[in-house]
Amino acid sequence: MKIVAAYLLLVLGGKTSPTAEDIKAVLASVGVDADEEKIELLLGSVKGKDITELIAAGREKLSSVPSGGGGAVAVSAAASGGAAAAPAAEQKEEKVVEKEESDDDMGFSLFD
Structure with missing residues (x-):
C-alpha cells in the first residue's frame, strides 16, 4: 500500500x-x-493505463464485496419502519437490571 500511495501522490x-526512482524518492523522504x-x-x-x-x-469491484454485518440490518429496519424499531430499542434498555455490589463478593468485603 505504501508503494501504491506513493505512486498516487506522484500522479x-x-x-x-x-518511474521507480520517483517512487523510491517519495518513500525515502518519509523514511x-x-x-x-x-x-x-x-x-x-499500471503501464499504459489511465x-x-x-x-x-x-x-466498481469493491461495491460488490460484502462488508459488515449489522449495517444492513439497521438500514432495512429503518427503511421498513424506523418508528417501530425505536420503541423496541427503548424496551430493551429498560429491562437492564443492575446488580448490587455486595452480590459480586458474596457478602465479604474488604471495606465493610
Whole structure:
C-alpha cells in the first residue's frame, strides 16, 4: 500500500507516469525502505493505463464485496419502519437490571 500511495501522490502531483526512482524518492523522504520487486510489479501493472480508469474499475469491484454485518440490518429496519424499531430499542434498555455490589463478593468485603 505504501508503494501504491506513493505512486498516487506522484500522479496527483502532476507526473503522468512516475518511474521507480520517483517512487523510491517519495518513500525515502518519509523514511520508508522501498521494495524493488513490488515497485516493478506495480509499474508493470499500471503501464499504459489511465489511473482514473483503474480507480473507477476498483471502486466498481469493491461495491460488490460484502462488508459488515449489522449495517444492513439497521438500514432495512429503518427503511421498513424506523418508528417501530425505536420503541423496541427503548424496551430493551429498560429491562437492564443492575446488580448490587455486595452480590459480586458474596457478602465479604474488604471495606465493610
